Amino acid sequence: MSDLNYIKKEFEEKFVKINSKNDLQNLKSEYFGKNGIVSSEFKKMGSLDENHRKDFAKKLNLLKDDLTNLIENKFKLIEKEEINQKLVDEKIDITLPIRSQASGKIHPVSQVIDEISSIFSEIGFTVAEGPDVESEYNNFTALNTPENHPARDMHDTFYLDANKKTLLRTHTSPVQIRTMLNGKPPFKIIVPGRTYRCDSDQTHAPMFHQLEGLHIDKNITMAHLKGCLNYFIKEFFEVKNIKMRFRPSHFPFTEPSAEVDIGYKLEDNKIVIGEGNKWLEILGCGMVHPNVLRNAKVNSKQFQGYAFGMGIDRLAMLKYGINDLRAFFETDYRWLNHYGFDPLDVPTNYRGLSR
Ligand code: PHE
Numbered sequence: 001m002s003d004l005n006y007i008k009k010e011f012e013e014k015f016v017k018i019n020s021k022n023d024l025q026n027l028k029s030e031y032f033g034k035n036g037i038v039s040s041e042f043k044k045m046g047s048l049d050e051n052h053r054k055d056f057a058k059k060l061n062l063l064k065d066d067l068t069n070l071i072e073n074k075f076k077l078i079e080k081e082e083i084n085q086k087l088v089d090e091k092i093d094i095t096l097p098i099r100s101q102a103s104g105k106i107h108p109v110s111q112v113i114d115e116i117s118s119i120f121s122e123i124g125f126t127v128a129e130g131p132d133v134e135s136e137y138n139n140f141t142a143l144n145t146p147e148n149h150p151a152r153d154m155h156d157t158f159y160l161d162a163n164k165k166t167l168l169r170t171h172t173s174p175v176q177i178r179t180m181l182n183g184k185p186p187f188k189i190i191v192p193g194r195t196y197r198c199d200s201d202q203t204h205a206p207m208f209h210q211l212e213g214l215h216i217d218k219n220i221t222m223a224h225l226k227g228c229l230n231y232f233i234k235e236f237f238e239v240k241n242i243k244m245r246f247r248p249s250h251f252p253f254t255e256p257s258a259e260v261d262i263g264y265k266l267e268d269n270k271i272v273i274g275e276g277n278k279w280l281e282i283l284g285c286g287m288v289h290p291n292v293l294r295n296a297k298v299n300s301k302q303f304q305g306y307a308f309g310m311g312i313d314r315l316a317m318l319k320y321g322i323n324d325l326r327a328f329f330e331t332d333y334r335w336l337n338h339y340g341f342d343p344l345d346v347p348t349n350y351r352g353l354s355r
Helices: 004-016 021-032 037-047 050-089 108-121 174-181 222-237 290-295 312-320 325-329 333-339
Strands: 133-135 166-168 187-196 207-217 244-251 254-267 270-273 278-288 304-311
Touching: 004 021, 004 037, 004 050, 021 037, 021 050, 037 050, 108 187, 108 207, 108 222, 108 312, 174 187, 174 207, 174 290, 207 222, 207 278, 207 312, 222 244, 222 254, 222 278, 222 304, 222 312, 244 278, 254 304, 270 312, 278 290, 278 312, 304 312, 312 325
Parallel strands: none
Antiparallel strands: 133 166, 187 207, 207 304, 244 254, 254 270, 254 278, 278 304
């Protein structure tokens, strides 16, 4: 008969040296695998006479339980140690202070886009986007702009091919079409983005930024448009009262159309928004033309709404007292350092938009 005590002793000698899951697995196979040391003892049982067999089986089962317990406990132990080690290795010290001279500023245009998005999200608008390179169809035709409309003129539009089928979008309005074609009404979106026109002087740049707004639902009227713009202007300029007027205007994609002016006065050569008897034009708007809804596959008998478009750069200039538009795009680090914003100070309606 094999000496089970000897087997146990030998196992224990090997066992104490083990400290990896792999070695433990190998030891397990050595004893309990198909031809393992303990497994072979079980096989021998058949050749024993009855008296011995009972006694031997009892001892062998005890040995088996002992060794498997040892292996299993050790396995758990190693696993725990591994996890602890991982936690130590992957620890991140979140108490580290930020670098005090962190450089880099948020551009006023980015800041204003964040502010605008925050203001409109408060009243249920979501942000939509579209590409800078547009089709002539989305930029003009679908927006009810007739073939001979002056805006299509080469002098205003950057066409990208000889057939005038692709262009750099001249406004953010084509995103109205994209949004409506891709979804089902109601729609309530704002669209901040880059726009392009052949134009350049102190107040015009060939690339500039616009903000489009579109709200389509059942029973939307001009009163909703007025309420929405009034709320926005007050929040944006952080004033309690705002003088505002709607002047009749014309856009092919809205009917009726209006331009909106806000009141201001000059104090020590500085613009004070909201009061006074001077007027500043800040946006174009109107009720979306039924032809536009039809082109965008929206049932114009059931749904209607308003749209507006404004220049973001101009809003930024007015709010932050910047007087040359071209400086926005000159990437002059000194300018950005002066007019830029702290990257960690994200604008929200609750904490204040600008500080
Ligand atoms: N797209 C117009 C522009 O660029 C602005 C506008 C948008 C007017 C939506 C009415 C409705 O001037």
